[in-house]
Amino acid sequence: MIETTARAFPLNQLLPLCLLVFVDAMGFAMIVPILASNPLSENPLLQSVLYGLAVGIYPLATFFAAPLLGILSDRKGRLPIMLLCGAGLIASYAAIAVGFEVGSPTLVILGRLVGGLTAATQALALAALSDLGDRGSKDARINLGLLSSSLGFVLGPVLSGVLAQIGESARFDRIAPLVALMAAAAATMAWLAASYRDRGAPERVEDNPLDFLGSVRELRLAVASPVLRRLSTVFLLQQLAWGGFFFFVATFLISRFAMSNYGVSYFMGVLGIGFCLSFAVVTPLLRKVFPAYPVALGSMVVTTVCITAAVVGQTVAWEWLLAIPISTGVAVAYGAVISLFTDQADGNEGGILGVTASLNALAFGLTSLAGGVIAGGAAVGPIVFAALLMAASTLLLTGLRTQRG
Numbered sequence: 001m002i003e004t005t006a007r008a009f010p011l012n013q014l015l016p017l018c019l020l021v022f023v024d025a026m027g028f029a030m031i032v033p034i035l036a037s038n039p040l041s042e043n044p045l046l047q048s049v050l051y052g053l054a055v056g057i058y059p060l061a062t063f064f065a066a067p068l069l070g071i072l073s074d075r076k077g078r079l080p081i082m083l084l085c086g087a088g089l090i091a092s093y094a095a096i097a098v099g100f101e102v103g104s105p106t107l108v109i110l111g112r113l114v115g116g117l118t119a120a121t122q123a124l125a126l127a128a129l130s131d132l133g134d135r136g137s138k139d140a141r142i143n144l145g146l147l148s149s150s151l152g153f154v155l156g157p158v159l160s161g162v163l164a165q166i167g168e169s170a171r172f173d174r175i176a177p178l179v180a181l182m183a184a185a186a187a188t189m190a191w192l193a194a195s196y197r198d199r200g201a202p203e204r205v206e207d208n209p210l211d212f213l214g215s216v217r218e219l220r221l222a223v224a225s226p227v228l229r230r231l232s233t234v235f236l237l238q239q240l241a242w243g244g245f246f247f248f249v250a251t252f253l254i255s256r257f258a259m260s261n262y263g264v265s266y267f268m269g270v271l272g273i274g275f276c277l278s279f280a281v282v283t284p285l286l287r288k289v290f291p292a293y294p295v296a297l298g299s300m301v302v303t304t305v306c307i308t309a310a311v312v313g314q315t316v317a318w319e320w321l322l323a324i325p326i327s328t329g330v331a332v333a334y335g336a337v338i339s340l341f342t343d344q345a346d347g348n349e350g351g352i353l354g355v356t357a358s359l360n361a362l363a364f365g366l367t368s369l370a371g372g373v374i375a376g377g378a379a380v381g382p383i384v385f386a387a388l389l390m391a392a393s394t395l396l397l398t399g400l401r402t403q404r405g
Contacts (some may be wrong), residue, residue, distance in 0.1 A: 002260035004075040025152030036250035037261030045376035052372015060365030061116025069120035077198040154272035161265030195232035217322025237393035239363035244386035255379035273329025296336035
């Protein structure tokens, strides 16, 4: 029995992989309040544009680099590419920290670019978890990885707020979270290098090893049928809306309510709690009773109403009250729309999920760049557009007929 469990869950390799997923998610969630709370320019319009660029360049770089890193991991093995991505992660945080200290927006944006170009850490770690042990326990191992990601998304902003408060007295509040991230990433990569071993020989693949356009080609599947075209448009608008809210709610709260940098961090942590509630409780309960379509439609209606309510809110308590309903609604809708996508897969689930990953990265990049310009005119602007985009996505979903009805 013990031997069987050890084969299914080889802890000496599983734990550093889960920690890697946790640290990666923690960093992704931490960076938004850090960037929002530390202006890169004294000019309000230029600051908004620079913030949008710093946020948006990461997912756009990921959009082009992720297929290349996936191919390299098949050729060279998971471990070398995970270590490469980990080094990129550390270099990214270091450049951002130095950029803040010397007042260089160029260094901050360069750091974000490096992070985006090497942002396959979590995907590769989940693939490595899939490779470990016997096939019968594969889902359980992947779920452990996803749980690690959810915990990182919740605890990252909270830890950022705590470190900012501690570092404030030592005039270290801007870079304390980044230094902690670098230390955590370095320790995790060292543990991984010492304990993880790739399973079997790397695959021989025929793909171009310098394929930066894989994500672009994946998008061709998004227009393969009328249903997929509509679903892709629904999903793109949904992710544009969520990106507009997630990346700019911090600047909105700072502008309207003068929220502190650690207050913003805690708010982002509460959004993460909504995601955890969705994946652990709300979505499983709803899907036991309802099929994917009404779950998607209902959660998108709720999200639209709640984001609209956030726009007109006049007290910070009101915004805190709406945080969990918004993030829970978005997460439920995300999972339900993904389910509608996979209903159209016809045996090509991998290709369909590749489409959604590409659309997600593209949406986050575009909404960040556009939101930076919009927020320069009014900090509430991106939140208004988020509500409008979510409403448009909901209307497009209405009346959709899928292969499974």
